[in-house]
Amino acid sequence: xxxxxxxxxxxxxxxxxxxxxxxxxxxxxxxxxxxxxxxxxxxxxxxxxxxxxxxxxxxxxxxxxxxxxxxxxxxxxxxxxxxxxxxxxxxxxxxxxxxxxxxxxxxxxxxxxxxxxxxxxxxxxxxxxxxxxxxxxxxxxxxxxxxxxxxxxxxxxxxxxxxxxxxxxxxxxxxxxxxxxxxxxxxxxxxxxxxxxxxxxxxxxxxxxxxxxxxxxxxxxxxxxxxxxxxxxxxxxxxxxxxxxxxxxxxxxxxxxxxxxxxxxxxxxxxxxxxxxxxxxxxxxxxxxxxxxxxxxxxxxxxxxxxxxxxxxxxxxxxxxxxxxxxxxxxxxxxxxxxxxxxxxxxxxxxxxxxxxxxxxxxxxxxxxxxxxxxxxxxxxx
Amino acid sequence: xxxxxxxxxxxxxxxxxxxxxxxxxxxxxxxxxxxxxxxxxxxxxxxxxxxxxxxxxxxxxxxxxxxxxxxxxxxxxxxxxxxxxxxxxxxxxxxxxxxxxxxxxxxxxxxxxxxxxxxxxxxxxxxxxxxxxxxxxxxxxxxxxxxxxxxxxxxxxxxxxxxxxxxxxxxxxxxxxxxxxxxxxxxxxxxxxxxxxxxxxxxxxxxxxxxxxxxxxxxxxxxxxxxxxxxxxxxxxxxxxxxxxxxxxxxxxxxxxxxxxxxxxxxxxxxxxxxxxxxxxxxxxxxxxxxxxxxxxxxxxxxxxxxxxxxxxxxxxxxxxxxxxxxxxxxxxxxxxxxxxxxxxxxxxxxxxxxxxxxxxxxxxxxxxxxxxxxxxxxxxx
Numbered sequence: 001x002x003x004x005x006x007x008x009x010x011x012x013x014x015x016x017x018x019x020x021x022x023x024x025x026x027x028x029x030x031x032x033x034x035x036x037x038x039x040x041x042x043x044x045x046x047x048x049x050x051x052x053x054x055x056x057x058x059x060x061x062x063x064x065x066x067x068x069x070x071x072x073x074x075x076x077x078x079x080x081x082x083x084x085x086x087x088x089x090x091x092x093x094x095x096x097x098x099x100x101x102x103x104x105x106x107x108x109x110x111x112x113x114x115x116x117x118x119x120x121x122x123x124x125x126x127x128x129x130x131x132x133x134x135x136x137x138x139x140x141x142x143x144x145x146x147x148x149x150x151x152x153x154x155x156x157x158x159x160x161x162x163x164x165x166x167x168x169x170x171x172x173x174x175x176x177x178x179x180x181x182x183x184x185x186x187x188x189x190x191x192x193x194x195x196x197x198x199x200x201x202x203x204x205x206x207x208x209x210x211x212x213x214x215x216x217x218x219x220x221x222x223x224x225x226x227x228x229x230x231x232x233x234x235x236x237x238x239x240x241x242x243x244x245x246x247x248x249x250x251x252x253x254x255x256x257x258x259x260x261x262x263x264x265x266x267x268x269x270x271x272x273x274x275x276x277x278x279x280x281x282x283x284x285x286x287x288x289x290x291x292x293x294x295x296x297x298x299x300x301x302x303x304x305x306x307x308x309x310x311x312x313x314x315x316x317x318x319x320x321x322x323x324x325x326x327x328x329x330x331x332x333x334x335x336x337x338x339x340x341x342x343x344x345x346x347x348x349x350x351x352x353x354x355x356x357x358x359x360x361x362x363x364x365x366x367x368x369x370x371x372x373x374x375x376x377x378x379x380x381x382x
Numbered sequence: 383x384x385x386x387x388x389x390x391x392x393x394x395x396x397x398x399x400x401x402x403x404x405x406x407x408x409x410x411x412x413x414x415x416x417x418x419x420x421x422x423x424x425x426x427x428x429x430x431x432x433x434x435x436x437x438x439x440x441x442x443x444x445x446x447x448x449x450x451x452x453x454x455x456x457x458x459x460x461x462x463x464x465x466x467x468x469x470x471x472x473x474x475x476x477x478x479x480x481x482x483x484x485x486x487x488x489x490x491x492x493x494x495x496x497x498x499x500x501x502x503x504x505x506x507x508x509x510x511x512x513x514x515x516x517x518x519x520x521x522x523x524x525x526x527x528x529x530x531x532x533x534x535x536x537x538x539x540x541x542x543x544x545x546x547x548x549x550x551x552x553x554x555x556x557x558x559x560x561x562x563x564x565x566x567x568x569x570x571x572x573x574x575x576x577x578x579x580x581x582x583x584x585x586x587x588x589x590x591x592x593x594x595x596x597x598x599x600x601x602x603x604x605x606x607x608x609x610x611x612x613x614x615x616x617x618x619x620x621x622x623x624x625x626x627x628x629x630x631x632x633x634x635x636x637x638x639x640x641x642x643x644x645x646x647x648x649x650x651x652x653x654x655x656x657x658x659x660x661x662x663x664x665x666x667x668x669x670x671x672x673x674x675x676x677x678x679x680x681x682x683x684x685x686x687x688x689x690x691x692x693x694x695x696x697x698x699x700x701x702x703x704x705x706x707x708x709x710x711x712x713x714x715x716x717x718x719x720x721x722x723x724x725x726x727x728x729x730x731x732x733x734x735x736x737x738x739x740x741x742x743x744x745x746x747x748x749x750x751x752x753x754x755x756x757x758x759x760x761x762x763x764x
């Protein structure tokens with residue numbers, strides 16, 4: 001199908017950009033001498049995951065058991081479920097392991113560790129668990145020096161659970177925007193995770209995997225000594241938040257939302273689009289960053305950026321395209337908004353956050369350099 | 383299925399509250415002597431729509447052609463597609479009409495009006511079009527006194543298209559929070575839409591339907607003289623934004639997200655939940671209102687509110703439950719966060735925006751007063 005024929009709104013993946021992003025990350029990981037385990041929550045799409053594996057990824061990271069089930073069914077068997085396990089989800093994890101999936105669980109507290117040990121014992125299953133380490137205080141995990149780390153390690157180790165490793169995610173990297181700050185956080189992430197592994201090993205608990213990562217820290221790390229693998233997700237498509245963090249250019253962003261101009265309010269300088277927040281998502285991640293892109297950055301159908309314009313507002317199925325107020329050329333342009341963006345014109349909107357925007361769509365349209373496209377299914381739910 | 387057995391995160395509808403909300407709105411419309419055409423974009427769920435129709439709704443409003451197709455397939459044939467039409471979407475509209483669907487289109491500009499007329503002429507189809515009127519300047523539509531209103535009316539009327547009516551949506555009502563301001567906007571919405579109908583009729587163009595509505599204005603209107611029908615959507619479930627607008631109580635909110643406590647950061651006073659923004663949505667609609675509920679208001683499994691707590695942050699599959707900073711009782715409670723909210727505990731989160739939160743889920747669990755539930759499917763996409 002040609003771009004012009006795709007009904008709007010639609011999610012487009014520029015396949016050449018995606019492949020470039022995959023090659024860039026995998027190349028870095030190869031150079032740093034670590035394995036790479038992409039986080040597939042960004043796309044939930046087997047076609048994308050196959051491209052990541054073809055480039056050299058070893059195993060995947062998932063954020064839901066549904067992702068684990070779907071990608072295992074599609075032939076991926078090395079899967080890290082990177083959200084702390086709770087007892088009520090153990091039956092689904094057991095079912096996956098019984099089918100041959102090498103599913104690794106994550107915990108960061110003694111209660112869940114004991115529950116996994118007890119459930120494994122009850123069902124004769126040796127679960128593999130990685131302990132989540134907190135290296136930047138932004139969310140979950142155990143700090144490397146906490147006694148809890150060894151408590152959890154021992155509960156698992158002494159009760160028939162394999163401690164497969166430690167893992168951390170320095171998600172606060174999304175709040176940074178200089179190479180120096182990112183490199184410093186990458187080193188903090190590395191050092192903290194390695195320290196946690198050392199403490200477990202000193203206590204007699206094997207800890208083979210030492211896993212770190214977020215897109216910004218993965219791209220900023222200069223040394224990954226002691227690390228066995230890196231995880232990252234959004235790098236595969238990138239987005240405006242990552243642009244503001246400083247780890248990609250606007251031309252690297254592989255996801256866009258195809259939309260049609262459906263109306264105008266000429267006195268206000270608005271063109272109305274058929275991409276509202278249902279298509280673009282409610283994610284306003286750039287609102288707290290150096291450059292606020294509203295609900296997204298408009299481009300022409302061929303991908304040419306339209307500087308000076310922004311999606312300034314969104315209702316459920318309506319977006320408002322307007323001049324970016326800070327732009328000195330904007331006022332003049334807004335007077336001819338209806339001429340510049342006529343009814344029926346197609347545009348592409350670069351999203352704030354690729355994970356959130358992709359989630360709004362049942363499928364991507366994977367666009368080749370010649371403008372032809374094929375549908376790539378994605379899924380949602382838990 | 384009992385509540386305790388539902389895997390988390392999950393979207394719950396309290397059916398008794400939903401039925402009460404439906405009865406309240408339909409009762410008001412009956413008392414005001416107008417038809418009611420619910421906007422089904424909120425739920426995209428045939429079970430909910432059947433309850434609305436059983437209570438007296440006449441026809442439905444949709445925001446996408448996919449909704450029109452799905453609900454027509456389920457037996458609803460009086461459908462208003464309330465987003466301005468563009469030429470590229472006409473083949474799907476034609477297909478629906480050819481199958482017997484009484485689909486009404488909406489336009490607010492001469493270009494689209496001419497395109498519908500031309501397409502109808504080409505295919506021998508008499509489309510029915512309602513003209514969108516702008517009564518509060520918040521989005522699309524033609525202002526009642528603009529010449530464009532008559533231009534569009536004439537293009538349609540003189541080229542074989544039935545002008546079925548005028549419609550408006552005073553969506554700026556979401557920004558108000560007093561009964562007086564809402565009543566004034568409801569009157570502005572009514573008067574503007576009636577005026578547009580009168581101008582068309584004076585020009586010799588029949589305009590049978592005069593359709594207004596948003597949940598706040600529908601509930602605030604005191605007089606609907608000249609109006610034939612009202613539309614509203616989110617009233618069926620309500621949410622925290624509507625609570626802040628002042629048109630429902632927290633006990634009226636029929637949608638909640640079932641979640642499990644999966645961890646803690648005791649030094650920060652955080653309980654970590656398995657409902658992040660993928661479940662709760664990125665909608666932060668209450669951030670601009672009098673009471674900011676963060677990513678949602680926590681409740682116990684039985685629905686009892688937990689005042690003093692809030693979902694203060696969200697990553698993709700992690701939510702952070704913490705004391706609401708403004709609450710004087712909160713600090714003391716946060717010291718025993720792990721005792722109060724142990725691992726595995728189930729909670730319910732009232733959402734900021736029912737339309738956005740529901741859209742994250744493939745199904746609702748419709749919960750009866752005895753705590754049993756059945757699955758109600760919903761759909762997404764375009």
